[in-house]
Amino acid sequence: MEDIVIDVHQMSRTYNPDKVPVVALNNVHLHIERGEFTVVKGPSGSGKTTLLNLIGGLDTPTSGEVLIHGVNLTSLKGNKLVDFRLHNIGFVFQAYNLIPVLTAYENIEFILLLQGVPQEIRRKRVLELLEQVQLTDKADARPEEMSGGQQQRVAVARALAPKPQFILADEPTANLDTRSADNLLDIMEKLNRDEKMTFLFSTHDPRVMQRARRVITLEDGQIVSDTSREDTTHDSKARIT
Amino acid sequence: MIFKFMWRNLWRNRRRTLITASSVAFSVFFAITMHSFKNGIFNHLINNLIGTYFGPVQIHAKGYWDEQVIDSSFPFTDSLRSSLDHFSDSIGFIPRLETFILASAGEKSKGAMLVGTDLQSEKNFLSWTQRLIDGRWPAPDEEAVILGEGIAKKLKLTAGDTLVLFGQGYQGTLAAGKYHITGLVRLPSPQMNDYCVFMPLRSAAYLLNADNRITTLVAIPLHNVETESLLLTVKRMFLQNFEIMEWPDLLPEISHHIEADTINTYIFTGVLYMIIAFGFLGTLMMMMAERKPEFGMLMAIGMKKKQLALLLTGESLLLSVMGVMAGIALSYGVVTWFAIHPIALKGSLGQAYEQFGFEPVLPTEWSVRTVVIQAGIVCFIAFCSALYPVLSIFRLKEIEAIKK
Numbered sequence: 001m002e003d004i005v006i007d008v009h010q011m012s013r014t015y016n017p018d019k020v021p022v023v024a025l026n027n028v029h030l031h032i033e034r035g036e037f038t039v040v041k042g043p044s045g046s047g048k049t050t051l052l053n054l055i056g057g058l059d060t061p062t063s064g065e066v067l068i069h070g071v072n073l074t075s076l077k078g079n080k081l082v083d084f085r086l087h088n089i090g091f092v093f094q095a096y097n098l099i100p101v102l103t104a105y106e107n108i109e110f111i112l113l114l115q116g117v118p119q120e121i122r123r124k125r126v127l128e129l130l131e132q133v134q135l136t137d138k139a140d141a142r143p144e145e146m147s148g149g150q151q152q153r154v155a156v157a158r159a160l161a162p163k164p165q166f167i168l169a170d171e172p173t174a175n176l177d178t179r180s181a182d183n184l185l186d187i188m189e190k191l192n193r194d195e196k197m198t199f200l201f202s203t204h205d206p207r208v209m210q211r212a213r214r215v216i217t218l219e220d221g222q223i224v225s226d227t228s229r230e231d232t233t234h235d236s237k238a239r240i241t
Numbered sequence: 242m243i244f245k246f247m248w249r250n251l252w253r254n255r256r257r258t259l260i261t262a263s264s265v266a267f268s269v270f271f272a273i274t275m276h277s278f279k280n281g282i283f284n285h286l287i288n289n290l291i292g293t294y295f296g297p298v299q300i301h302a303k304g305y306w307d308e309q310v311i312d313s314s315f316p317f318t319d320s321l322r323s324s325l326d327h328f329s330d331s332i333g334f335i336p337r338l339e340t341f342i343l344a345s346a347g348e349k350s351k352g353a354m355l356v357g358t359d360l361q362s363e364k365n366f367l368s369w370t371q372r373l374i375d376g377r378w379p380a381p382d383e384e385a386v387i388l389g390e391g392i393a394k395k396l397k398l399t400a401g402d403t404l405v406l407f408g409q410g411y412q413g414t415l416a417a418g419k420y421h422i423t424g425l426v427r428l429p430s431p432q433m434n435d436y437c438v439f440m441p442l443r444s445a446a447y448l449l450n451a452d453n454r455i456t457t458l459v460a461i462p463l464h465n466v467e468t469e470s471l472l473l474t475v476k477r478m479f480l481q482n483f484e485i486m487e488w489p490d491l492l493p494e495i496s497h498h499i500e501a502d503t504i505n506t507y508i509f510t511g512v513l514y515m516i517i518a519f520g521f522l523g524t525l526m527m528m529m530a531e532r533k534p535e536f537g538m539l540m541a542i543g544m545k546k547k548q549l550a551l552l553l554t555g556e557s558l559l560l561s562v563m564g565v566m567a568g569i570a571l572s573y574g575v576v577t578w579f580a581i582h583p584i585a586l587k588g589s590l591g592q593a594y595e596q597f598g599f600e601p602v603l604p605t606e607w608s609v610r611t612v613v614i615q616a617g618i619v620c621f622i623a624f625c626s627a628l629y630p631v632l633s634i635f636r637l638k639e640i641e642a643i644k645k
């Protein structure tokens with residue numbers, strides 16, 4: 001039985017359609033199932049960010065549509081869309097992920113506060129998440145007191161906090177050294193394995209690609225290849241669309 | 242948590258927050274202090290003139306104030322007297338018979354204001370009587386006068402001398418008499434000092450052929466009675482044929498001066514607040530620019546624009562409240578200090594004040610109303626300035642903001 005979380009349907013995105021049109025995505029078709037650990041790769045300017053933004057409901061396609069668990073994102077407007085993101089999509093950005101004046105603990109708590117989760121449950125959840133990203137000892141540290149890798153782990157914990165359908169991460173390791181990048185990927189992999197959390201992230205870092213079980217390659221706004229690697233320990237159902 | 246968040250956001254840029262808050266504090270301080278001085282000075286002045294001589298309310302026959310002649314007097318009958326007595330717990334009444342007259346001694350003569358009055362009531366209710374500088378008060382029936390210090394000097398007279406009064410009495414009769422001077426008094430204003438001659442009411446009525454007539458009835462509230470309620474009572478007692486006047490009409494120059502000065506103060510504080518508004522707006526604009534990527538991120542992960550707008554408005558109000566509190570505290574200290582140790586005006590300025598009948602001190606008066614108004618204005622400015630970040634939030638697109 002397939003459980004499609006992300007369904008991108010013949011989607012195109014053209015910037016500046018009136019002036020100098022830039023076709024950032026051209027007729028992209030893509031399915032992501034629950035539990036996948038997928039990377040979108042491609043050279044700079046190939047459309048990775050554009051694709052992730054569209055899937056995350058941060059941008060609207062010029063044509064085509066995105067369905068998240070059957071819900072058409074283009075049909076959601078304003079606060080409905082914001083609420084949908086809040087409850088269904090976890091985001092990890094390349095930079096500016098955290099609120100600088102809040103501690104690691106508070107950064108994670110903040111999103112639960114937005115969801116209106118009561119104090120006691122918030123506390124339990126935040127502590128649990130901090131443990132999952134191995135940052136229990138950094139609970140009271142502000143972003144400036146943490147390394148880039150630690151900050152990205154807090155961002156992952158925050159993305160995970162509302163138990164979203166999937167987590168989108170646009171070049172999450174771009175600013176990290178090798179060890180921190182490996183560590184972040186270890187944690188994401190573990191969450192994928194233990195929590196069945198679906199991950200979709202972009203990168204142009206070859207080391208990151210090796211860790212993925214499915215690699216989608218973008219070039220000039222088009223998917224030029226989509227390959228799955230059967231995991232020996234795991235029954236991944238990644239498939240070519 | 243949200244309050245903590247706002248608070249920490251304010252301290253992101255310590256220096257900027259401190260500068261903005263202290264500029265707010267300074268303008269609030271300045272505005273409150275200025276208003277307190279203005280209120281203090283004017284209330285002091287008004288109380289001085291009202292409490293020493295004019296009283297807050299005067300009753301005359303209709304038309305008297307425009308043409309102050311003895312023929313515009315009214316009868317002070319026994320029935321009026323006894324109806325006034327009904328209010329002896331709440332209102333003090335002083336009957337006066339006033340007219341212009343010629344005062345002379347030897348070769349010298351001078352225009353004067355003769356005030357025939359019930360000296361006992363004056364002593365009971367007004368304080369000018371406390372400044373007898375020489376001699377004694379005449380008895381109620383005595384054919385004697387008390388002179389203002391100024392007029393006595395001009396006529397080279399002192400207690401024990403004799404003064405000749407000459408003028409017109411009621412209904413065109415001739416009024417002339419020779420009076421013993423029992424004492425001199427120092428009056429609160431130089432003009433009064435130079436003109437006033439006081440005489441027991443009955444003696445004045447005899448001189449002016451105006452038996453049982455008075456030109457003025459001064460009404461003074463007693464025992465914390467409000468002037469408002471006194472006015473109501475008086476208006477009910479004295480109907481068509483009387484004019485009931487309050488101090489702004491009795492002292493028109495002063496009330497105009499106060500009005501003009503109040504307008505000046507408002508203009509000054511208005512300019513001050515305009516500067517503050519721009520400073521505030523500048524701070525919020527810088528803050529907005531700095532935090533834009535973060536706002537983009539927050540909106541992306543699920544914070545609504547409305548929530549973000551509320552947060553920013555809250556921060557702006559918090560900043561202004563901090564400044565306002567500091568400003569109030571500072572001005573409270575200063576105003577209280579000057580209320581206890583009023584600034585004394587020396588030299589020519591002091592003399593000028595005295596010339597106008599002002600006591601030459603600058604007292605202050607703390608007024609909750611002023612504080613509330615000034616604090617309200619600043620918070621309103623903060624609120625309006627917050628419209629800028631709020632509007633830009635509503636124009637913000639997540640992905641553009643996060644790119645910076």
Ligand SMILES: Nc1ncnc2c1ncn2[C@@H]1O[C@H](COP(=O)(O)OP(=O)(O)O)[C@@H](O)[C@H]1O
Pocket residue numbers: 015016022023024042043044045046047048049050051
């Ligand atoms: N806001 C924009 N306006 C115009 N062109 C854009 C905008 N964002 C991206 N592009 C263009 O779209 C193409 C894809 O960009 P992007 O999705 O950021 O690629 P990637 O993330 O793979 O580097 C690029 O050619 C880029 O210049």
Ligand SMILES: [Mg+2]
Pocket residue numbers: 048049050170171
């Ligand atoms: Mg990109």
